Amino acid sequence: MDFILEAAVRAVKTLFATDISAESLSLQQTRKEFEGDITIVVFPLTKFSQKPPEQTGTVLGEFLVNEVEAIESFNVIKGFLNLSLKNSYWINVFYQTINQPDFGSFPSNGKKVMVEYSSPNTNKPLHLGHVRNNLLGYSVAEILKANGYEVIKANLVNDRxxxxxxxxxxxxxxxxxxxxxxxxxxxxxxxxxxxxxxxxxxxxxxxxxxxxxxxxxxxxxxxxxxxxxxxxxxxxxxxxxxxxxxxxxxxxxxxxxxxxxxxxxGVDFDQYYYESNTYLSGKDIVEEGLEKGVFFKKADGSVWIDLTAEGLDEKLVLRADGTSVYITQDLGTAQLKYNQYHADKAINVVGNEQDYHFKVLFLILKKLGRSWAEGLYHLSYGMVDLPSGKMKSREGTVVDADDLIAEMEATAKGQTDILGKATDFPEEEKQNLYHIIGMGALKYFLLKVEPKKRLLFDPNESVDFQGHTGPFIQYTYARIRSVLNKGGFKSDTVFMPVKTVSAVEKDLIIQLEQFPAFLTEAAINYSPAVIANYVYELAKLYNKFYHEESILKAEEEMVKGFRLQLSYVAANSIKKAMQMLGIEVPERM
RNA sequence: GCGCCCAUAGCUCAGCUGGAUAGAGCAACGGUUUUCUAAACCGUCGGUCUCAGGUUCGAAUCCUGAUGGGCGUACCA
Structure with missing residues (x-):
């Protein structure tokens, strides 16, 4: 959409004799209830035009229609200039950018990032809280990969x-x-x-x-x-x-x-660290901090850092008896990781009860002059609560990870049976399908929520399989695969390009075109929820398209070919997005 | 006490760097299948965006304060 921004900047210069930057303009998608594709908010421009918003919008619209080939027409409602782009423009977007093999991922950016997640204690099994951690960590790693990073997944096991x-x-x-x-x-x-x-x-x-x-x-x-x-x-x-x-x-x-x-x-790791190996490290950093005057020693021999100037407290970094505390170790492991990989970024996926710890940790490393400390990030997430409140291991109120997985598979089987979906599947495919759907429901349920928000899980209420859920998206994918198979679609077949598209088709193209932008946003915010909500919108839109337009019985061969291609691209984007969430999609269900 | 985070429909959640009449799903009610998978689609119902000020042409969004909830403030990890 840069070409519209750029033209708008020219328009303002020509019409109102004012230089503005492209950033000062805001483009947005036109709301459904109005005609148009792209909207420019003209309120900020009235001070340059010295005219009321409607007039400002109108002269700007006229200029743009004349100057920009892709713009077909415009209308102005209040202070909003709605631009309609030509069908040919969207068709071109489809063939030139969306319908390309590498659509939905970025080339290597040459940067390296370490994502540390899971990091369990070895005294008890994993529970739902750990599940959220694992899914978040894995997903963020996949999102960063798709954004061009080289990713190292690390697990720091608290084994002592x-x-x-x-x-x-x-x-x-x-x-x-x-x-x-x-x-x-x-x-x-x-x-x-x-x-x-x-x-x-x-x-x-x-x-x-x-x-x-x-x-x-x-x-x-x-x-x-x-x-x-x-x-x-x-x-x-x-x-x-x-x-x-x-x-x-x-x-x-x-x-x-x-x-x-x-x-x-479905999670994995490239690098394991064990605290039994690292718990002594960090003491040399304490020495260094003392020498640099970043730390100070109290009379009893304990070592501290004074962070009151930063609005924090004094913090102990080494006990009086010379043994390590938690933060001593973490200083050491941060250094160890950096020495080993020289990653540009290092992310720690850890619950929000440790917000303060990481704030202090990163601050100390910066004070010690570690330039790489700028690339450290604590991906903090909220606790998973039960209706009865917090999960407590000792009180037996935890939702055990293995039990939960088994329940999800059982529910998936139950749903599938009720719908009579997999009756003729071979046994192995059936079992696999239950697993894929059950995990899809669970993973989507946990990932669609913004990480920092706390999550409510009711064990008595089974996770949904309909509506805004993983299985809904999986179903959409399976449905597309089915049409493609029936239509004998091959990805390398050459089709005649269409000349025009329907309203839903255009909406689908627009939605698909935004995939890379959402990908970037998800990486910047370390947020799988961004991808989860995007792919849901995409699936919803596809279902609408599927319902409104006949693919295999399209009026013309050319249109059929286009719809198959559009379906294929939608399926690929759904699959890629779901992969970033660690969710598999079945070929049929 | 101090610090950080959260508050949007009955429930679970979206809402991008401020922009039009605040959106989904679930639940409730109604409709769609001789047509590519109905785990779908379409519709109805549902809101003082916790409250009070402020900034602005414009605030769910930014600022201040209050209320409610969570977490932290360990020579635990």
Missing amino acids: GIHICKSMIAWEKFGNGETPESSGLKGDHLVGKYYVIFDKEYKKQIEALKNQGETEEQAKKNAPLIKEAQEMLQKWEQGDEHVIALWKKMNCWVYAGFEETYKKL
């Missing part, structure tokens, strides 16, 4: 610490040697089971101590179980053979379980 020691202690004490094999439990669930047992027994001990007259605080500190866990953590740090062996064994179970869940979710 007091939490895993809790599971280990509980397993040793109450496990009787139970293994995933002996129990038939998935490894992560088995370990999670002992995490819950630890908490239960721990609470019992606290109660007992309180009955003996200790305060809540004392009891929490003095309960034998927590002491044992702390001792175990120390032994782990000292490299105690027995503890390390147990730790390795249980972590292996968890990894096997996670792998399974990741596979079902």
